[in-house]
Amino acid sequence: MTVPAPRTHPGAGDGRGSETGDLGRFGYGQQLHRSVGPFASFAAGFSFVSILTTVFQLFGLGFSFGGAGFFWTWPTVFAGQLLVALCFAELAARYPISGAVFQWSSRLAGTDFGWFTGWVMVVGQVLTVATAAIALQAVLPSVWSGFQLVGGPGAESAPTSATGAQNAVVLGLLLLVVTTAINVIGVRLMAVITSAGVAIEIVGVIALVIALFAHAERGPAVVATTTGAADGPYLSMWLASSLMAAYVMVGFDSAGELSEETHAPRATTPRTIVRALVVSGVGGALLLIAGLVAAPSLTDGTLASQGLAYVLTSRLGDVGGRLLLVCVAIAVAVCTLAVQTSGSRMVYSMARERAFPFATVLGRVSPRTGTPIGASVLVGAGAAIALAVNWHQSAVFTALASLCIAMLYLAYLGVTVPLLVRRFRGGLPDGVDEFGRPLFSLGRFGIVVNVLAVAYQVVMVVNLAWPRAAVYDLTDGTWWLQYSALLFIATTLVVGFFVHRRNRARHQGPIVLGARQVAGARPHPVEEPA
Template sequence: MTVPVPRPAPPAPPVRGDHHDLATFGYDQQLRRGVGSFASFAAGFSFVSILTTVFQLFGLGFSFGGAGFFWTWPAVFVGQLLVALCFAELAARYPISGAIFQWSSRLAGTDVGWFTGWVMVIGQVLTVATAAIALQAVLPAIWSGFQLVGGPGADSAPTSPTGARNAVLLGVGLLVVTTVISIIGVRLMAMLTSVGVVIEILGVIALVVALATHAERSPAVVATTEGAAPGSYLPLWLASSLMAAYVMVGFDSAGELSEETHAPRRTTPRTILRALTLSGLGGLLLIVAGLVAAPSLTDGTLASGGLAGVLTSRLGDVGGRILLAAVAVAVFACTLAVQTSGSRMVFSMARERALPFSSVLGAVSARTGTPVATSVVVGVGAAIALAVNWNQSAVFTALASICIAMLYLAYLGVTLPLLVARVRQHRAPQPGRDDVGFDAARTDEDGRPLFSLGRAGIAVNAVAVVFQAAMVVNLAWPRAGVYDLTGGTWWLQWSALLFIGTSLAVGALVHRRNRVRHGGAIVLGAVPVAAARPAEVGAP
């Protein structure tokens, strides 16, 4: 009798429907898929928003490192690109909202994932507030009538009493608008951020060309330390790198919108990388243009006035205001993108009953297809953070610095478990699994292999982890020049460590209460992952 020889199983067919793909993770399609390829890119690019953040923070970087602070930009870009490559791999394998929380949970278990998501939510809420307050650096410069506190003749500098209070009013007004848009639907959000990105890209090109044609010096000035603060240069250079670190975050926003993106396994990895790469190139050109066109590098005006001062001094009132209008559009798009990203993170955690009031926060409106409550919560949380600026702008400046440290810490909660999973899979390969422990037979929506770093994965991942750990230390270092603008408030100088420690302590209480209330570990979809090995987690 002949025994038939079993044939190898054919490769898994490409995903035929986004709804079915999501169901393999145990989720119903509740959010509406209204995000295309460009809108996905726009979400990440708007979060980074080089016009918003470079304008806002150019003076900070220059005040420490002088012209040589330029070199912090490519250094941070390379480090973040390694992180983005790791995120692109995970985005192809886990196209689920609340990406940072989901990825960390599926790699390291839901306890680690919960704290990663908790830190990310706090960082996102603070980032929304930081983005919204940037209007103060733009609108009064366009028209003095935007200075509502004290009238058109009042000091509009964000650090002045009248400027700080006006920043709260403008920021809260912007948050009302972005919250309403987030509630209406993802299609409107995608359309507005896409338009905003087009305007921002055109604005960056126009600004670079305009400043380059008014150059005062050669680009070779970046090889000098002209304009740097006195003292040993290495500590100053490390402090100046905070500007680049502040800017190049949020490229993962495309992953937060995975459940609302068409063909996310194919689209999201590409848009994550494109958003960071284009932002890196545009920001580099902006910095060079600002340095070569600045009237002076040594009289203190560049550190205090930043790029806005260079723009108005070189292009005059009319030309400067036109380009500042593009910056205002970028601020709007940035605030909208960050708020949307934060609301999806809260929704993803609440859907797993991982947060208080989960039944409300995890609900999706049948009419708009959006998580209404989470959009409101993120908007209100950002407004509360903004209110701190009313009487003490130094406190808000500290919070703005802390929020980026929180984001880097949350990113580390993904890349470090991912590295552990890679090493385990490398030492004890499991048949049918790729280098991150995922089903190797899975393909994207076009039937092509999922984005993968292949053999370079461990090396890329390891350097990314080292970079992120170093940046967390650098960001949280208690520098008085960053955290204590009052010059003598000890708790402000140490506010990063105090805030992070307090956030983790409060998070531990919330998480413990939640576990007791729901009788144990969080369950992701239909798969209890807390006790699973990282190489086995989440693979459909």
């Protein structure tokens, strides 16, 4: 049965003072602390994307497949993800609730479909935390050889080497201890650290771009060549190289995860979602070009194996290069923190609906810190396990990166597809934000943008999950590693089916969003699929 959604949302014209009442209309009490302002909201999305973290982590991989021409995967992925971000911005204005992707999907397609979307998103976020944490290996040993803890300072530190991969696990685990502690302490500390880290990252990107262009070895026209590409059909290599851009430009929706902790979220969150992606897209494009024009060589194999860290230390010298690499290390830490925060809010949002195992613990918010401590610890522990099982796997970087992004793209599809169906059935509700202004809307362009967003996502899911041995199986002969993306996605869905069925049986029916949260509050109507 379909319960029509209201055509308007009551605006909270007095701004911040009415945020609690606005949230109450959805059936939720204000448990999380509202300590996130506009810049911190932007920082949440920007630090999840974190161009310094992800470009440094996978620049070498992208170049090793597509050569200099792999640059063009960046504007291609940016254009596709911008379409997705615009769709998400509309939803963020109308449903400013933690667990954004789960909430949006549930309210568009029913809570059963939304549950699977949230489940896939949680698994993807846990893997993303792990992948972000191991990015320290691409930076710290280049800052100081003493950070190569496995095998000692003289051991091979390349992330795809045996000692490099194991050291990445050690550094990642140490970082997860720190980020989990910060998340437990409170969102205010997280917001301060994230905002400071983003400021440092933006300054670092600007400094890097200027410094590398000042040491250019060749002109920007090099991006029109395939110099340095792997052997094989170039289109196939180019598609494989798009993994880097796809991995970078996700997580802009994390500003939506913090909606219940953000001041004036209907007005703030939609803009910060789009702004985080746009700033990341422009900065990342300049950083890629700067790295290609400044690299000492595009053909000796060093750029493919050592990435941008090699370009920095060789062009800017030990002192200058290492100082900028410190900025990258800070960006890695802040990125890991932001991803873990986002994942914990998704777990919390599902758990408070009794839609997640151990819901009593995971759906509880500490009255002192205003944070979901159990959910934060779970995400950190899950990421640690994902790292630990890869101790002897030299493909940990590429395999985890591909897996986590494929999962996130699937979860995003769980929002954009039902959103497209909703548009054909009558569109989204109208209304005003906290300051009386019309909610963010794509207007008559909504259907076109949504159709293109879905088409792009489908192509990218197939591309990311494609069983490429060069991405998933560096052992050159282990079939289950080569097909690990497809096997992992299938396993996630099967496990999710049994978890969800057990949960429905235990609670004797489907999830009713917000029904258990605030006594006397009227839960927001949820459209069930016809």
